[in-house]
Amino acid sequence: MNDKTLVILAAGMGSRFGGMKQVYPVGPNGEFLMDYSIYSAIRYGFTKIVLVIREEYLDLFKDSIGKRFEGKIEIGYAFQKLDDIPEGFSVPEGREKPWGTAHAIYCARNEIKGHFGTITADDFYGDEAFKQLSEALDTDDFSVIGYPVANTLSENGAVKRGIIREENGIITSIIESSCVLDGDEVICTPLNTSIPEFRVPGNTSCSMLMNGFNDKLITKIGNCMRDEFENNKENLLNFEMLLPNIMDDCIKEGIIIRDIPTTSTWIGMTYKEDAEYLKEFILKEIDKGVYPNNLWN
16 A cells, blocks of 8 residues: 555635634534544545644644644644745745745645645545545546535635546646536636636536645646746746646646546635534534544544
């Protein structure tokens, strides 16, 4: 069996939530959202957890999340720092925020063992999805655990999603789009303005950043950063290295990325109201026997 690392992106500040949602209790015994992800990761054979965080919150994460998993799984920490960029380059004056989701993974490169999966700390992915991700990591292909886009949208307006186009389970493109539900279809407005607006059925797969990779991705991210720093200097103040865009480049280079549709329920936690719904959902999952009432005792 391969070593399998789960990289959890947890460096966000939760401005719309009104606090650090990574350590906001949603379980009946004070469990955080990522507790449920890590529980499922251990269940399905992951061998290491890496938390990508802000360095100033290291003690907070060690004293909360870290202590819960001592003796259960190896855990590592990586810091998403603005100046963690390829050697030979410097951060342009005036740049204040990190470089995006792909950069967060790049910052974890020294902690990753073997094949690795990615998730975010403030999303609920469902237990079955981790089984599918673990099985995907037994191959050398990249993968996306694809959720039906209609099931991930908000009633309160458009949200950004990576819309998957595929042929026979092989992804041909991932189009970052602003999406809104319209009956049984979803209207997608690509963030790349050279691509026209399009519609897809509601059951079309989208990427929620639950992916499977190997070390080819780290090399690709580093090369892309070098290219941007060398050839796009005038746009570095606003440039973001988004993971779906990197994956789309990988597809163009011939790297196989498989769409793995899941029936698991995805729930995002953007606002405090989302947390209340999530608490109720977790209690129902406990009643069904998916999770124990107390994850770690």
